[in-house]
Amino acid sequence: MEQGGKRLTGQAPGKEPGRKPLISVVTVVLNGEKTLEKTIKSVIDQNWNNIEYIIIDGNSTDNTLGIIRNYTEHIDFWKSEPDMGISDAFNKGISYSTGDFIAFLGSGDWYEPEGVLHIVEHIKPGGEIYAGHACLWTEDGKKIVKLHKSCPERIFQTMRIAHPSTFVSKKVFEQIGGFSTEYRVAMDYDFMLRAKLFGFETVIVNYVITNMLLGGNSRDVTTASKDELKIKNKYLGKKLRHFVWFYAYLAKTKMFSLFNKSTFQKK
Secondary structure, eight states: EEEEEGGGOOOSSSTTOOOOOOEEEEEESSOOOHHHHHHHHHHTTOOOOEEEEEEEOOOOOSSHHHHHHTTGGGGGGEEOOOSHHHHHHHHHHHHHOOEEEEEEOBBBBBEETTTHHHHHHHOOOOOOOOEEEEEEOTTTTTSSEEEEOGGGTTTSSSSSSSSGGGEEEEHHHHHHOOOOOOSSSTTHHHHHHHHHHTOOOOOEEEEEEEEEEEEGGGGGGHHHHHHHHHHHHHHEEEEOHHHHHHHHHHHHHHHHHHHHHHHHHHH
């Protein structure tokens, strides 16, 4: 286990201690030497300076730790040790966060320069969850595939909230807990559905907040859909429409994937 960051030298989180709200941004990573630096830079370059940046590394074996060390003066806290998967890493990030709101930015994803500021400008007393939109890029980061618009009104159907563009009050985590380790891909859907059922509403911020590379977990549509079906059956009861949606969504996604593959090959 290794750890570091400004917190260990007694520095206060964020560049403007005492300014509200303090936003905790958590990046979880495993062997992300090819993508992590762009993610870190996008956090450092935000127009909203009151950010607490936390990186949870799952014991990478490539040069990920070297990159983290290069930016340690900009990172409030980082830790590298084996974990039990993404949910476990997310929950570690939550436990080390001291901000008023917590956001999760994956390795390889990056914020728009004013991404965090757009969220902060919409925060009002009593608001607990804020979600913007995300642009999905090809794995090489050269082409935008589509705009992923957050639609919380569809939460009972599927995960149509851009999780990397979502900022959640720490109070929410304190009341409903963190991410379930039961699911390999759709742990974010499980969390957002539980939040909705608990009574927390998601406020839409109509800006692109985050850019996401396709690949990794986002590529595993089948597992994500199976996870979502289990989650809906668990919290909403086993209903025919859940199974109909499951098979219809898989078919639609397959056709979309084949179309994009053909389009990009032609170009």
